[in-house]
Amino acid sequence: MSSDALAAGFVRCSSCERLWPAAQPEKAARCGRCGAALAARKPDSLRRSWALLIAAAICYVPANLLPVMIVSGPGGSEADTILSGVVSMFGAGWYGVGVLIFFASITVPVLKMLILFALLVSVQRRWAWSPRDRTRLYRIVELVGRWSMLDMFVVSVSVALVQLGAVATVEPGIGATFFAAVVVLTMFAASSFDPRLIWDATPRK
Amino acid sequence: MIACEFCDLLHRPPRLEAGQKAYCARCGGSIAKRSRNPIEGTFALTLAALMLLVLANYFPFLSFALEGQVQANRIVTGVIGLWNAGQAGLALLILFTTVLAPAVRILGLLYVLAPLAAGRVPPAVAGALRFQEGLISWAMLDVYMMAMLVAIVKLSQMAEVHLELGAYCFVALFAMLTAMATAYDREALWDRVEELA
Amino acid sequence: MSADNGPGTATGQDAGPQEPVVKGRRRLSAIWLIPAVVAVVAGTLAYRAILDRGPQVVVVFESAEGLKAGKSKVQYREVEVGSVDEVKVRDLEHVEIHVSLDPRLHPFVTQDMAWWVVRPRMSGGVISGLQTIVSGAYLTFEPGSKGKPQTREFTGLEEPPIPASNRPGLDLVLHTDEVGGLQAGSHLYFRDIEVGDVLHYALAQDGKSVEVQVIVEDAYARWVTSHSRFWNAGGVDVSVGAEGLDVKTESLASIVGGGIAFDSPAGGEPAKDGDVFWLHSSRADVAQSESTHGGLGLVLETGSLGGVSLGNPVYYRELPVGAVVSHGLAKDGRTVQVRVNVERRYESLVRSNTVFWNASGISADLGLSGLHVHAESLKSLRSGGVGFATPPEPGLPVEDGSVFELHPEVKQKWLEWQPDFSAGKPASPGEPHAGASFFHHEGKTEAQAAEAAAEPQPGAQKHGFLRRLFGGHDGSAKPK
Numbered sequence: 001m002s003s004d005a006l007a008a009g010f011v012r013c014s015s016c017e018r019l020w021p022a023a024q025p026e027k028a029a030r031c032g033r034c035g036a037a038l039a040a041r042k043p044d045s046l047r048r049s050w051a052l053l054i055a056a057a058i059c060y061v062p063a064n065l066l067p068v069m070i071v072s073g074p075g076g077s078e079a080d081t082i083l084s085g086v087v088s089m090f091g092a093g094w095y096g097v098g099v100l101i102f103f104a105s106i107t108v109p110v111l112k113m114l115i116l117f118a119l120l121v122s123v124q125r126r127w128a129w130s131p132r133d134r135t136r137l138y139r140i141v142e143l144v145g146r147w148s149m150l151d152m153f154v155v156s157v158s159v160a161l162v163q164l165g166a167v168a169t170v171e172p173g174i175g176a177t178f179f180a181a182v183v184v185l186t187m188f189a190a191s192s193f194d195p196r197l198i199w200d201a202t203p204r205k
Numbered sequence: 206m207i208a209c210e211f212c213d214l215l216h217r218p219p220r221l222e223a224g225q226k227a228y229c230a231r232c233g234g235s236i237a238k239r240s241r242n243p244i245e246g247t248f249a250l251t252l253a254a255l256m257l258l259v260l261a262n263y264f265p266f267l268s269f270a271l272e273g274q275v276q277a278n279r280i281v282t283g284v285i286g287l288w289n290a291g292q293a294g295l296a297l298l299i300l301f302t303t304v305l306a307p308a309v310r311i312l313g314l315l316y317v318l319a320p321l322a323a324g325r326v327p328p329a330v331a332g333a334l335r336f337q338e339g340l341i342s343w344a345m346l347d348v349y350m351m352a353m354l355v356a357i358v359k360l361s362q363m364a365e366v367h368l369e370l371g372a373y374c375f376v377a378l379f380a381m382l383t384a385m386a387t388a389y390d391r392e393a394l395w396d397r398v399e400e401l402a
Numbered sequence: 403m404s405a406d407n408g409p410g411t412a413t414g415q416d417a418g419p420q421e422p423v424v425k426g427r428r429r430l431s432a433i434w435l436i437p438a439v440v441a442v443v444a445g446t447l448a449y450r451a452i453l454d455r456g457p458q459v460v461v462v463f464e465s466a467e468g469l470k471a472g473k474s475k476v477q478y479r480e481v482e483v484g485s486v487d488e489v490k491v492r493d494l495e496h497v498e499i500h501v502s503l504d505p506r507l508h509p510f511v512t513q514d515m516a517w518w519v520v521r522p523r524m525s526g527g528v529i530s531g532l533q534t535i536v537s538g539a540y541l542t543f544e545p546g547s548k549g550k551p552q553t554r555e556f557t558g559l560e561e562p563p564i565p566a567s568n569r570p571g572l573d574l575v576l577h578t579d580e581v582g583g584l585q586a587g588s589h590l591y592f593r594d595i596e597v598g599d600v601l602h603y604a605l606a607q608d609g610k611s612v613e614v615q616v617i618v619e620d621a622y623a624r625w626v627t628s629h630s631r632f633w634n635a636g637g638v639d640v641s642v643g644a645e646g647l648d649v650k651t652e653s654l655a656s657i658v659g660g661g662i663a664f665d666s667p668a669g670g671e672p673a674k675d676g677d678v679f680w681l682h683s684s685r686a687d688v689a690q691s692e693s694t695h696g697g698l699g700l701v702l703e704t705g706s707l708g709g710v711s712l713g714n715p716v717y718y719r720e721l722p723v724g725a726v727v728s729h730g731l732a733k734d735g736r737t738v739q740v741r742v743n744v745e746r747r748y749e750s751l752v753r754s755n756t757v758f759w760n761a762s763g764i765s766a767d768l769g770l771s772g773l774h775v776h777a778e779s780l781k782s783l784r785s786g787g788v789g790f791a792t793p794p795e796p797g798l799p800v801e802d803g804s805v806f807e808l809h810p811e812v813k814q815k816w817l818e819w820q821p822d823f824s825a826g827k828p829a830s831p832g833e834p835h836a837g838a839s840f841f842h843h844e845g846k847t848e849a850q851a852a853e854a855a856a857e858p859q860p861g862a863q864k865h866g867f868l869r870r871l872f873g874g875h876d877g878s879a880k881p882k
Binding site for chain 2: 004005006008010012014015016017019031033034035036089092094097100101131132135136138139142146147149150151152153154155156157158159160161162163168170171172174176177180181184187191195196198199200
Binding site: 242245246249250252253256257259260263264276370377381 | 433434436437439440441443444447451473
């Protein structure tokens, strides 16, 4: 007998974790305790995740090509993309900070998108990849994803601080909005994905 | 019985003591926890967090001095600056993740916890709890703090940068939110709701 | 595995007495310390933030050029004491600047507080406010007087005000015919040292002279006395004299910026705020209007000036023998003191029982002989003056600084006095004008002086000389 809830006929309420019998096929089933709509799996999980993931990937291109921060001083203004910002930090000798920004703004989003991509494909193609590992990866993606907002916050803080008129001013560039979009879209993509699908797709031996 | 949210495996309900956590036998995901003082404690922390939220946003958080000109600004100033520069979407997002999400979470919890602590069930408990739980991952104060550090490092080559009162309140707020997350025990809350209903 | 719902099953009941279920005690858990501490901290901060708030003020200007909300500051004497919170448009012509001030300014935010913006400006040839190009324009003010009613809305001045009353120093008013190169900011010199500035000048009320407001720094204020003479020292003074071309100038600064110099011959009282002096057009002019050693300075007290103004002549029998040097309020504030100077050669006309009157204007009376119109002369009719006469039995000669009453009008009998100066006692040894110097001439009376020189007896000389002088208007000498 399957030890999986669904196979055993139970549905887990996603907000209060109560188990209910899955007998009634009515769409309008509601949790008896908290009133949330009951669903065995996250609704439309694969389709939504794909859509959001692709949108994020599209935004990622301008996010890196367009400048995210513009610093103006008496000598003129300097526009930086994420990459050029990292490069200039290395140039100034700040390896620690440079690595951090590189990691948060480039490595993390890319890995996140790649992992989600892999997870989605693995479910649809029924790969034999260890479901436990995949579930672990999924948890990591969910937790770490928000950290890619780091550089955007740095821009915001810089804008907040450096408002000294002709002497020095910091403004955000358009790239920042695209980058924020990437982060938001990937966060939604991850939360739309139902990891239980991994286990559903892997036949238990 | 409990089903794992990651792999759907059924488990017998664990008997946990305060402070213990239970994990899925198959995939290792967290399935249950029991915290000390789930209602009163969380309530106290949430109140403290609310006050700190107000302080952290009202007082300037960093000051920047260059050529004799000093600017000490609040967190909101950055948001306004982004808005004025045309990056409205980014401005709203940052406002949401640093101010609104924590605020809604705090207020939502208070809305639930205060009556529960006093012995009553507030209307729409479920909705409120669901709502504020969803916002946990959207409150990115820890990321913001790291960003402050990075910005300080970057800007201190240009000028003198100092941490002001708002920054300390912000750190305290973050600590409070983390403590709240630890003290938050959904099962205990629902148990109390059922007791009182 | 059973298919039942619900929470975990309880264990079966044991037989026998059971442990009572102990409910958690309702004690105040230590966790409440945290919000308590935070509440206290927050409360203190909020309390301080609100109480420490200084006055919030709105200043209305025509334009907010240079001022930025949240950035521009308010400075007073180079110290930052406030900042601009908001810049709002009130209507098509006006802008509101909302300002938060340091709480210490509270007592000064009264009706007479003056606000203006410091930005790069040029006025009167002086450029100011250049530092604001880098630092940004800022607001500054003159604090209001403490006692006055408080207000929170002000109309800002478009130009910085004349900083007259609040600068430390002695405020004086000088009257002159021509401004001649003077500007606001021109300096005052005493013995070639810069001791003060010109604050401001404007046409006098009656349009007859220009009023120049000056200030002498406190450290030098004591050098200004009631006897001080002021002259326009700006530019270059060129005169052709017996020695040839004479070029005088106070300093390079005064060539460019104009300047005023003064000296203070011995005697006289220290000047007070508000004292009025005549500003001569040049040093030569000073010398011309008074004899070299200053003549006899007298103080005339009267209820009101009544038309007497600076430079007015002092008449003896319709002949100018001196001039009004300055005027101001007496120490007790009740009378006006007019300081006059009688030229050296005429000093002995003034005796202890001399009467002075205000000769400005006309007095008329209708008498048996018809309408008599008294006026010292057409000159005084126009511009005022002081007349005096000495009784037939002249009293003692007076010393410098003597005080007389200035009668508001002449009395007929005074005009008829014919004093016999020979009956008077000779001049006291202290007075340096006995004898030879009496014949010291400055211009017009050369003929008379020459004639007087021909008569060797001092006492009789005086008498005869005077007789000759005052016998008639044409100045011809009449032998005794």
